[in-house]
Amino acid sequence: MGDLRTEEFVVNMGPVHPSTHGVCRLMLTMNGEQIVDAEPVIGYLHRAIEKICENRTYPQCIPMMDRFEYVTAMSTNELFCLATERLAEVEVPERAEYIRVIMLELNRIASHLIFYGTTAMDCGALTPFLWGLRERELIIDLFEETCGQRLTYNYFRIGGVANDLPIDFVPKCRSALDVIEGKMSDYTGILNNNPIWLARLKGIGTAEADHALAWGVTGPVLRACGVAHDLRKDDPYSIYDRFDFEVPIAQEGDCYARYLVRLEEIRQSIKIVRQALDGLPEGETRTKIKANFKPPAGEIYTRIENSRGEMGIYIQSNGDKKPLRVKLRGGSYNQLQFLPEIVRGKGYLIADLVAIFATFDVILPEVDR
Amino acid sequence: MGVLKSFVELIRGLGIAGKHLGRHAITIQYPEEKWTMPEKSRGIVVLLSDKETGELNCTACQLCMRACPTAAIDIDAPRGEDKKRYLARFEVDHMLCCFCGLCVEACNFCAIEMSTEYEFSTLNKSDLIWDKDKLQEMGRNVDYVDTRKKKEPKTPPEADAATKPAEAKPDVAPASTGDVNPETKAAEAKDATSTDTPSGDTGKEEDK
Numbered sequence: 261m262g263d264l265r266t267e268e269f270v271v272n273m274g275p276v277h278p279s280t281h282g283v284c285r286l287m288l289t290m291n292g293e294q295i296v297d298a299e300p301v302i303g304y305l306h307r308a309i310e311k312i313c314e315n316r317t318y319p320q321c322i323p324m325m326d327r328f329e330y331v332t333a334m335s336t337n338e339l340f341c342l343a344t345e346r347l348a349e350v351e352v353p354e355r356a357e358y359i360r361v362i363m364l365e366l367n368r369i370a371s372h373l374i375f376y377g378t379t380a381m382d383c384g385a386l387t388p389f390l391w392g393l394r395e396r397e398l399i400i401d402l403f404e405e406t407c408g409q410r411l412t413y414n415y416f417r418i419g420g421v422a423n424d425l426p427i428d429f430v431p432k433c434r435s436a437l438d439v440i441e442g443k444m445s446d447y448t449g450i451l452n453n454n455p456i457w458l459a460r461l462k463g464i465g466t467a468e469a470d471h472a473l474a475w476g477v478t479g480p481v482l483r484a485c486g487v488a489h490d491l492r493k494d495d496p497y498s499i500y501d502r503f504d505f506e507v508p509i510a511q512e513g514d515c516y517a518r519y520l521v522r523l524e525e526i527r528q529s530i531k532i533v534r535q536a537l538d539g540l541p542e543g544e545t546r547t548k549i550k551a552n553f554k555p556p557a558g559e560i561y562t563r564i565e566n567s568r569g570e571m572g573i574y575i576q577s578n579g580d581k582k583p584l585r586v587k588l589r590g591g592s593y594n595q596l597q598f599l600p601e602i603v604r605g606k607g608y609l610i611a612d613l614v615a616i617f618a619t620f621d622v623i624l625p626e627v628d629r
Numbered sequence: 630m631g632v633l634k635s636f637v638e639l640i641r642g643l644g645i646a647g648k649h650l651g652r653h654a655i656t657i658q659y660p661e662e663k664w665t666m667p668e669k670s671r672g673i674v675v676l677l678s679d680k681e682t683g684e685l686n687c688t689a690c691q692l693c694m695r696a697c698p699t700a701a702i703d704i705d706a707p708r709g710e711d712k713k714r715y716l717a718r719f720e721v722d723h724m725l726c727c728f729c730g731l732c733v734e735a736c737n738f739c740a741i742e743m744s745t746e747y748e749f750s751t752l753n754k755s756d757l758i759w760d761k762d763k764l765q766e767m768g769r770n771v772d773y774v775d776t777r778k779k780k781e782p783k784t785p786p787e788a789d790a791a792t793k794p795a796e797a798k799p800d801v802a803p804a805s806t807g808d809v810n811p812e813t814k815a816a817e818a819k820d821a822t823s824t825d826t827p828s829g830d831t832g833k834e835e836d837k
């Protein structure tokens with residue numbers, strides 16, 4: 261019998277696929293079971309947030325920002341408020357700054373807990389998913405008591421935060437942190453040395469530091485390649501320069517390294533929140549701004565460190581009460597672009613791609629905006 | 630050796646998961662059991678009524694309508710005989726509402742609030758557009774701290790509107806009102822009425 265004829269074929273993964281964390285279509289060119297090339301097709305979640313913001317006054321943009329990246333909506337709130345405050349030179353009271361840092365870091369923990377759960381679930385382990393979401397619930401409850409919503413917080417305001425913390429926030433927050441810290445040994449214990457987990461993640465999706473930098477990859481994915489780039493340290497915003505924390509890095513650049521980096525970041529965030537709770541001063545939580553708020557004409561680019569890398573906003577103002585142009589940058593966008601680079605020609609299986617996608621922690625609303 | 634090690638690891642993992650055996654569930658049986666929502670929880674938008682008279686607190690100033698980012702609030706407030714605005718129509722479209730709470734923040738008269746109620750699904754889309762009466766009815770059992778100045782009978786409307794937010798301050802401790810500082814509100818109200826809402830009710834009275 262002569263040789264069997266083989267040919268490459270295209271498989272569509274998505275747009276509606278549980279492991280794409282949103283609505284993303286990956287066009288995979290396959291050679292048998294091996295991936296030859298992958299091409300992300302984006303835009304299924306496009307809601308024109310940038311354009312909508314151009315037709316809203318500055319305070320009205322904040323609820324829109326919540327929808328930009330809803331897993332860490334506090335970061336998006338901070339991003340917009342920080343940019344506008346810098347543009348209009350609005351001072352933020354000390355207490356509000358502390359509250360913001362507490363919220364941002366709690367949100368980072370919540371986001372990484374989702375990462376922990378969903379990555380494990382994508383690799384076939386359901387228990388960590390339930391655990392991750394169970395502890396995240398503690399944080400979400402704190403948010404709900406503080407600002408009234410569980411996902412789209414709309415809590416930060418230009419010049420502070422919407423309202424003060426509830427009276428019993430500090431003790432509740434401390435006990436939630438204790439619970440999460442206590443569970444960390446369970447998290448790592450069940451996965452870190454698990455042979456299936458290691459087989460699925462170790463040595464898969466290895467990225468080189470130079471390559472990642474060239475593609476604008478930031479956040480934990482970059483730090484897992486050995487580059488200690490964290491805007492909280494490199495370009496401190498808010499009051500991050502007052503806190504003592506480390507930027508966890510790993511050298512391998514593979515899926516397992518990204519997982520370890522994120523788990524370590526949870527520990528560091530817990531540390532930051534504890535320091536912020538200790539230092540929380542009394543006082544005002546909001547600087548009054550005019551109801552008819554108009555920042556001066558000008559433009560600004562502001563960036564913050566989100567749990568998915570650098571998140572940036574460019575605002576152009578012409579002195580009106582609505583921004584002239586808003587442009588958002590999400591870390592996920594660059595990570596998703598980088599994905600084909602990682603899988604091209606390496607002969608990974610679809611199951612490996614799922615693991616790579618999960619550890620990149622791409623979230624599609626941030627890509628499509 | 631590798632197989633044995635893997636096996637040991639799997640057993641260890643099972644052991645960690647086994648610690649959770651026998652704990653009682655953290656989930657609840659939703660329609661039968663219900664979660665108590667936190668006080669601040671942002672549910673549906675309702676209108677508040679005066680605790681004594683039972684009338685709507687709303688003065689038809691339309692600040693909430695201007696603050697709403699999704700144009701979910703629709704107010705029709707023509708001027709009546711006495712040149713004062715009255716509330717002809719107040720509709721909240723809960724299909725558009727994104728539960729941001731900006732309308733509550735904008736109102737200076739304790740007239741609009743977000744109740745903790747979250748069950749309001751209907752079979753018909755148009756049932757989600759609530760009119761004044763429905764909003765008032767849903768707001769009847771919402772508890773709130775009245776930060777308005779008590780209305781004295783026969784006070785001229787000018788003085789009333791001008792002093793209302795300012796005098797509300799001693800009535801209530803800022804901490805207990807939670808989300809809104811009366812001082813901020815007063816300042817915002819003045820800004821708003823003098824610049825943003827030239828045709829607004831309070832603005833007119835202040836100008837006189």
Ligand code: SF4
Pocket residue numbers: 686687688689690691692693694704735736737738739740741
């Ligand atoms: S802001 Fe308050 S008083 Fe004014 S129209 Fe809205 S609900 Fe009524």
Ligand code: SF4
Pocket residue numbers: 674696697698699700701702721725726727728729730731732733
């Ligand atoms: S909660 Fe927000 S979207 Fe809903 S009516 Fe009020 S301002 Fe509009």
